Amino acid sequence: MRGSTVSLLNAGDDEALLARVAQADPEAFEALYARYSGPAYSIAMGMLRDTIRAQEVTQDVFLAIWRGARAFDPARGSARTWILSVAHHKSVDAVRRARRSPTVPLSDTIAGDVDVIEEAQARVDAGHVRRALEALSAEQRVALVLAYYGGYTQQEIAQRLGVPLGTIKTRIRDGLLRLRSVLPAPAPETAR
Amino acid sequence: MTHDEIRESIPGYALHALAPEDARDVEAHLATCAECQRELGVFEDAAASLAIGFAPEEPPAALRRRVLDAVRSRRRTGALGVGWTAALAAAAALIVVLAGVALSLEQRLGALTARVDSETQALALLADPASRLVTLSGSAGGRVRFVFDPATGRGALVATGLRNPGSDLVYQLWLVAGAAPHSAGVFRPSSGTPVIVAVGADFPRYQAVAISVERGPNGAARPSAAPVLVGKLGGG
Incomplete structure (x- = not known):
């Protein structure tokens, strides 16, 4: 499995991977995770400063990618921009929830x-x-x-x-x- | 909001810096405005260049497993018999996905109509002996059925001939347990083509399915109006 993931990393661009994720291809999803879990987690950690919450947000981000890949329209922007935008959006939502919570x-x-x-x-x-x-x-x-x-x-x-x-x-x-x-x-x- | 007012809010939308109600207005407008879609692309690219400003952090290795498992469990819930799989594949292609994609969706639906007889596919769902069929009745016209299998938690709404809810509006499907409806997705009718919305849920928990008209493209967190169609599931 790991070998095929690595080969996927070399083959195909993000748009092609996302198109395969839209077809529920788990290997393409793993390859996208390998590429973007770092950036997504960095955004979540930067915004939330909390490893538990950042992991929850990162998981949300990738579930949203899995479910929403079909909504991605390459005519409207790059896959990378779309993924980073999803990651930022989920992080902002989590920050706003945290600010509203009485524990702040x-x-x-x-x-x-x-x-x-x-x-x-x-x-x-x-x-x-x-x-x-x-x-x-x-x-x-x-x-x-x-x-x-x-x-x-x-x-x-x-x-x-x-x-x-x-x-x-x-x-x-x-x-x-x-x-x-x-x-x-x-x-x-x-x-x- | 007018086109010009929306246009002023596009940069803020790209930064996720709008209040939720403003973001919904922008999304509704984006679904039909190519000019604003292009603008958004420009500002989203600029926003993405800010994403790399955060300090690099390595996610814990265990997170990978959790994410992959979560996705796999969702995938397995979609893995049914061969007939179901084909039907759900057709349904998946037709599902209205969230977030301002109304235009591309309509185009995709148009393309699909030619080669997929989705009603036939839906019949595979209806033909499964384990599944149960509920016909929704109400004021939205059309023929709307909900088929589900209580044992596996698999279901699908099949709707034909629903009248257009109006521009910027969508139909939203709800599963109703007591006083707490859960959203099961939004969709718009497509003339001449059945709309199929796949739903996975613990159906015995719910008493009814209902459909209300909500603001597009994302619908509402809770129904904002009385349902236009209701069907009894018999649960609860």
Whole structure:
């Protein structure tokens, strides 16, 4: 089994693997797990900082991939983007559930803006992503970091920063477009 | 929300930074707007480049086994007799999958209609001596039957001639136990083609199956309106 998984890793791209997962092919699923469990778990750990929850989220992510592979439309984006998006979405949902749960210390929910921004920013580990974020305006960077790494909604960000929602939408749009020009989407080999 | 308002929310949607109700509005719009789909692709790529910003962490080796086992158990629940397998394969191709895929699904359904006589396939399900058949009745028209095997937990909804629930709306199938309906999937009718929704559940726990009209593409966590079709399962 392991041998065939390794050969699958060399053969076929992610889109082909995902198409086979859509046909309920367990070997293709194992190959996708081998490729993407690391990135998915890293996202979940970065967001949740809890090995148990991160494992639950990672399992959810792969069950969602197994069940939802048929919904993937290659005309609308790469398999890699789709998988990382599922992983981020599940992690954000888990972070929001954790924030709503009464076991989160009150100090976490009333922490000042600076703490919240620093906490979210601390989740950015990779040097080249940090540098790319530094190429944005401070306003764009804060909005993007709070949204993507902090798991806050646009409304929450607008409220925290005391600026109109429309302004946050604009900062996120412009920030993402800027980011796209300074940080090209990496090849799968550098996903980790 | 208008197209322009939705369009402003696409970058936030790509970051999963919308409130749930806003995300649902965007998804409903995406299902029918090619321009916004293209925009979303651009912003999702940019979001994916942020995904590699997290510190690399190695998942525990045991997690792999758990994930593969979880998937395998789901697969086995789909493994039935030959007739069932063929029927469920046809059903699987027709199942309405969640998340703004209405367009590509319609195209796929169109392509499938030509080569799969899915009603015949569904009959394989209906012909299984172990299975039980319930006809749903109500106000949505059409012919809607639910066939299930209480022993194996395998079932499927077979619906023909349901009227269109309206744009942005879907039919949502519920399994009802007491006052707590569980969602068993969403679907849209397809003119001339039976819609088949495969359902796996511990059927003896449930008293009824019901269908309500909910907002697309994902439906609701709980029914927001009275059911338009109901069938008694006899459980509970």
